[in-house]
Amino acid sequence: MESALYGVYGAAGFGREIMPVLRTGLYMKGADAGRIVFIDDGDVGREINTHRVVKLGEFCDMAASSRHVAIAISDSRIREKLWHTCRVRSIQPLSIRAENAVVMDGVVIGPGAILAPFTTLTSNIRIGQGFHANIYSYVAHDCVVGDFVTLAPKVCCNGNVLIEDHAYIGTGAIIKQGSPGNPLVIGRGAVVGMGAVVTRSVPPGVTVVGNPARPLHKT
Numbered sequence: 001m002e003s004a005l006y007g008v009y010g011a012a013g014f015g016r017e018i019m020p021v022l023r024t025g026l027y028m029k030g031a032d033a034g035r036i037v038f039i040d041d042g043d044v045g046r047e048i049n050t051h052r053v054v055k056l057g058e059f060c061d062m063a064a065s066s067r068h069v070a071i072a073i074s075d076s077r078i079r080e081k082l083w084h085t086c087r088v089r090s091i092q093p094l095s096i097r098a099e100n101a102v103v104m105d106g107v108v109i110g111p112g113a114i115l116a117p118f119t120t121l122t123s124n125i126r127i128g129q130g131f132h133a134n135i136y137s138y139v140a141h142d143c144v145v146g147d148f149v150t151l152a153p154k155v156c157c158n159g160n161v162l163i164e165d166h167a168y169i170g171t172g173a174i175i176k177q178g179s180p181g182n183p184l185v186i187g188r189g190a191v192v193g194m195g196a197v198v199t200r201s202v203p204p205g206v207t208v209v210g211n212p213a214r215p216l217h218k219t
C-alpha cells in the first residue's frame, strides 16, 4: 500500500520558508522525502530545494494512502478558495508547527495552521482555520482570532484582542491590548500596515498605517 503524500501549496517565498519546517517534522515521523512536494501552477516539472513541483491534478493522481496539504499562500482569499478546492478533492488540511514555536495553556487552533519558527501563542487563545503566523510573531493571552488570518513576521498582538476573519497584520505591527469583555477589534478583512502601532479598533475592510495607526488615504 502507498504511503501518505504531503504537499505545500505555493512555492513562492512563504512556501519555501515553511517547507523545511514541515520536512523536519515529517522526517521525525519516518516520512520519505519523495512523498513531500510543492503544489504550484508555475515551475511545474522541476525541483525546488530538492522537492518536486506538481500541479494539484498531478498531486491527486499520485498513488497515496492519504493526501495532506498546507496552504502557504498569504493572500487569505486565495487561501480560502484553495482550502475548499482541497476539501472537495478529499485532501486533508495539514498544520505545520515549528519545533521551537511556543504554545502555552488553553490554546485551541483550527486545522491548517502554520506556525513558523520563533512564534509564540501564550495562554487561553482561540484561533480559527487556515491561520498563518510568520517568524517571530506572537499572540498573547485571551485573544480570539478568526479564520484565514495572516500575521506577517514579528507581529506583536497583545492580550484581549479580537482579530476577525481574513484580517492581515503586516510586519512588525504592534497591537495594543484590549480588556476582558472589551477587546480591541481588528475587523474582518482589515489590513494593518507594516510597522503600525494600533491603539484602537480597526473597522472591517480598512487599511491602517503609522504610529498611532490611522486609515491609509492614498494620494
Ligand SMILES: CC(C)(COP(=O)(O)OP(=O)(O)OC[C@H]1O[C@@H](n2cnc3c(N)ncnc32)[C@H](O)[C@@H]1OP(=O)(O)O)[C@@H](O)C(=O)NCCC(=O)NCCS
Pocket (backbone or CB within 6 Å): 134, 152, 153, 169, 170, 171, 191, 192, 193, 194, 195, 196, 207, 208, 209, 210, 216, 218, 219
Ligand atoms: C499598508 C500596505 C498594505 C499598503 O499597501 P499599498 O496599498 O500597496 O500602498 P502603497 O505602497 O501604494 O502606498 C500608499 C502610500 O502609503 C504609504 N505606506 C505604505 N505602507 C505604509 C506603512 N506600512 N506605513 C506607513 N506608510 C505606508 C506609502 O509610502 C504611500 O505613501 P504616498 O502616497 O505618500 O507615496 C503595505 O504597504 C504594507 O504595509 N503591507 C505589509 C507588508 C508586509 O508586512 N509584508 C510581509 C511579507 S512576509
